[in-house]
Amino acid sequence: MNKWLLYRDSLVQWLIYLAVLAVSTVFVWILIDLVRGGVSHLSWDFLTESPRDAGRSGGIGSILISTLWILMVALIAALPLAWTTAVLLAEFVPAASRFGIAIRFSLQVLAGVPSIVFGLFGNAFFSIYLGMGFSILSGGLTLACMLLPILVSTAEAGLRAVPQSYRLSTAALGMSQTAALVHLLLPAAAPALAAGLLLGIGRAIAETAALIFTSGYVDRTPGSLLDSGRSLALHIYDLSMNVPGGDQPAYASALVLVALLLCINILAMKLSYDLQRRRIIL
Amino acid sequence: MTSNPAQSTQINRCCDNAFTLGPLQTGPACCDPEPVIQVKNLSLQYGTKTALENVTLDIYRGCITALIGPSGCGKTSFLSALNRLIDLIPGCKVQGRILIDGNDIYDAACDVQALRRQIGMVFQKPVPFPLSIRRNIALPLHEHGIKQRAEVEAIIEQVLRDVGLWHEVCDRLDTAAHSLSGGQQQRLCIARALALSPQILLMDEPCSALDPIASGVVEDLISRLRGRYTIVIVTHNLAQARRIANYAAVFWVKERAGELVEFGQCQHIFETPAHELTASYINGIRG
Ligand SMILES: Nc1ncnc2c1ncn2[C@@H]1O[C@H](COP(=O)(O)OP(=O)(O)OP(=O)(O)O)[C@@H](O)[C@H]1O
Ligand SMILES: [Mg+2]
Numbered sequence: 281m282n283k284w285l286l287y288r289d290s291l292v293q294w295l296i297y298l299a300v301l302a303v304s305t306v307f308v309w310i311l312i313d314l315v316r317g318g319v320s321h322l323s324w325d326f327l328t329e330s331p332r333d334a335g336r337s338g339g340i341g342s343i344l345i346s347t348l349w350i351l352m353v354a355l356i357a358a359l360p361l362a363w364t365t366a367v368l369l370a371e372f373v374p375a376a377s378r379f380g381i382a383i384r385f386s387l388q389v390l391a392g393v394p395s396i397v398f399g400l401f402g403n404a405f406f407s408i409y410l411g412m413g414f415s416i417l418s419g420g421l422t423l424a425c426m427l428l429p430i431l432v433s434t435a436e437a438g439l440r441a442v443p444q445s446y447r448l449s450t451a452a453l454g455m456s457q458t459a460a461l462v463h464l465l466l467p468a469a470a471p472a473l474a475a476g477l478l479l480g481i482g483r484a485i486a487e488t489a490a491l492i493f494t495s496g497y498v499d500r501t502p503g504s505l506l507d508s509g510r511s512l513a514l515h516i517y518d519l520s521m522n523v524p525g526g527d528q529p530a531y532a533s534a535l536v537l538v539a540l541l542l543c544i545n546i547l548a549m550k551l552s553y554d555l556q557r558r559r560i561i562l
Numbered sequence: 563m564t565s566n567p568a569q570s571t572q573i574n575r576c577c578d579n580a581f582t583l584g585p586l587q588t589g590p591a592c593c594d595p596e597p598v599i600q601v602k603n604l605s606l607q608y609g610t611k612t613a614l615e616n617v618t619l620d621i622y623r624g625c626i627t628a629l630i631g632p633s634g635c636g637k638t639s640f641l642s643a644l645n646r647l648i649d650l651i652p653g654c655k656v657q658g659r660i661l662i663d664g665n666d667i668y669d670a671a672c673d674v675q676a677l678r679r680q681i682g683m684v685f686q687k688p689v690p691f692p693l694s695i696r697r698n699i700a701l702p703l704h705e706h707g708i709k710q711r712a713e714v715e716a717i718i719e720q721v722l723r724d725v726g727l728w729h730e731v732c733d734r735l736d737t738a739a740h741s742l743s744g745g746q747q748q749r750l751c752i753a754r755a756l757a758l759s760p761q762i763l764l765m766d767e768p769c770s771a772l773d774p775i776a777s778g779v780v781e782d783l784i785s786r787l788r789g790r791y792t793i794v795i796v797t798h799n800l801a802q803a804r805r806i807a808n809y810a811a812v813f814w815v816k817e818r819a820g821e822l823v824e825f826g827q828c829q830h831i832f833e834t835p836a837h838e839l840t841a842s843y844i845n846g847i848r849g
Binding site: 451 | 645647649650652675676677678679680681682683685687689691692693701702705706751754755758
């Protein structure tokens with residue numbers, strides 16, 4: 281009997297290890313594949329030059345710039361909206377109220393909408409109805425809509441994880457709710473906010489479908505927010521699907537994208553670890 | 563109502579010159595039987611569940627009033643009603659009136675922040691903010707418009723001396739408050755409440771998370787605050803209630819709702835309890 285319990289524990293342990301191994305194998309495999317296919321094509325010039333001949337030669341300089349611009353627009357539009365919504369949901373609206381439930385439900389639905397649908401919506405609304413055309417602005421705003429659910433739910437979860445005793449104590453000290461938020465609750469939730477932000481950035485720079493019909497294909501360096509600009513993920517898609525002989529640069533671009541995502545994730549982990557260890561003395 | 567001499571010497575040994583509360587400059591003499599808080603027919607519900615039923619009670623200026631009774635009889639709820647902290651709990655309703663200095667605190671015109679500034683509260687579990695020791699006390703002061711650096715520093719030193727923490731932390735005021743021990747954290751929380759110079763101090767089992775020595779320090783501190791503050795303290799430690807309190811209120815759960823069964827001078831409650839529940843509670847705990 282006891283022996284069986286012992287065996288069962290180690291069996292479960294082995295199964296868990298196996299699952300972890302399988303997951304990491306997939307990741308490492310992809311990484312190796314990317315490195316093998318793309319590293320020979322990678323150079324400083326590749327990162328800085330503009331693509332030539334539909335991307336078969338040249339680099340991804342202008343693409344990186346477009347990607348960055350789209351990301352900036354998306355974050356500037358989404359962050360204030362998302363974080364104020366999160367504060368509203370976590371601090372001012374009772375969790376069980378109809379209003380809170382309705383907002384949370386719509387955000388969940390929004391989170392489940394496939395990104396191509398966001399793309400079509402963005403095309404119809406931002407590009408055509410609001411007359412932004414195929415532009416960085418239109419693409420960035422479409423991405424912003426897509427990021428809202430992630431940003432709101434991570435920030436709300438972060439705020440809810442802050443102990444209720446802080447709210448009671450600050451209230452008992454006669455401090456206003458705003459003061460409590462600014463000085464205690466938001467700093468305490470900062471790791472969650474940062475993690476959500478980086479998660480959002482990760483989603484945004486990996487996005488393709490939402491951008492095809494909004495920020496467009498043009499691979500020149502954008503001159504303004506109303507110019508079209510091609511994002512990195514879209515560039516990879518285009519190279520591998522539409523450009524014969526584009527495999528090498530596609531691999532190299534994908535390698536850059538994955539490297540970026542890795543950096544962002546490592547940064548996210550480090551940030552939340554540091555903030556937690558410092559116990560947020562601000 | 564003297565505190566246990568053995569305990570006092572012990573305290574004085576572990577932190578020399580711990581307490582600096584001087585004689586009273588202002589305020590009425592200790593235990594002036596003049597009600598500061600008048601609770602009239604207070605009932606309190608969480609949603610549909612009644613936690614307190616029809617409590618009527620006066621709390622006297624400068625005195626220590628102990629609330630005792632079994633777990634779940636509504637002592638914490640009663641305290642939270644006194645500074646309107648229950649406003650933060652969704653679905654919590656009160657009926658009846660609470661007058662502080664003659665003003666109804668559940669009146670729409672009542673300035674809740676000013677009210678809470680006047681009423682300090684110490685929770686059962688210490689709640690130091692995740693800030694430095696200094697910021698813990700300075701933050702509420704800043705919020706109430708006390709911003710002058712010198713003034714803030716002076717108040718910080720004063721209240722930390724009052725709670726006997728100054729010697730333990732004066733050289734590390736900028737370290738995290740979470741690095742303090744449980745007892746030190748609780749005293750920091752008391753200091754933080756005192757910094758706003760409230761008139762009334764509500765304490766919810768302030769010693770329950772502390773070891774006997776730290777608990778003795780806090781208890782001694784509370785005794786020394788008598789007269790200067792009106793103190794309402796919840797405690798499960800009947801010996802402690804007996805040592806420090808002037809008045810005692812016994813709560814009990816009857817028909818699923820907390821009620822006040824007896825209120826009177828502490829000595830009377832303990833020596834000649836009028837109510838049989840009180841008698842059995844006191845004797846039961848004594849074993
Ligand atoms: N936030 C809440 N929501 C619903 N019910 C609550 C809430 N807080 C307390 N209660 C209920 O109200 C009653 C009184 O609780 P209260 O915390 O005031 O008791 P207490 O006398 O302080 O007990 P203890 O000595 O264990 O601290 C209990 O039955 C409890 O279940
Ligand atoms: Mg309690």
